[in-house]
Amino acid sequence: MSQSHYPTLFIGLFIMVLLLVLPMIYPRRSFRFTMLFQVFTLGMAALLFILELYQALME
Numbered sequence: 001m002s003q004s005h006y007p008t009l010f011i012g013l014f015i016m017v018l019l020l021v022l023p024m025i026y027p028r029r030s031f032r033f034t035m036l037f038q039v040f041t042l043g044m045a046a047l048l049f050i051l052e053l054y055q056a057l058m059e
Contacts, residue, residue, distance in 0.1 A: 015044045
């Protein structure tokens with residue numbers, strides 16, 4: 001039984017929208033926000049990698 005990749009695609013689309021919207025909302029001068037933003041993006045990339053690996057192993 002193969003699983004669909006729709007949840008992963010929706011998560012990726014949501015992350016891309018956040019990456020486009022968040023720098024417009026918050027100024028880039030905020031050092032604390034840039035650190036949080038980098039941690040957030042790295043965490044989301046790791047989460048996507050884990051989801052893809054899990055789906056590949058479950059096939």
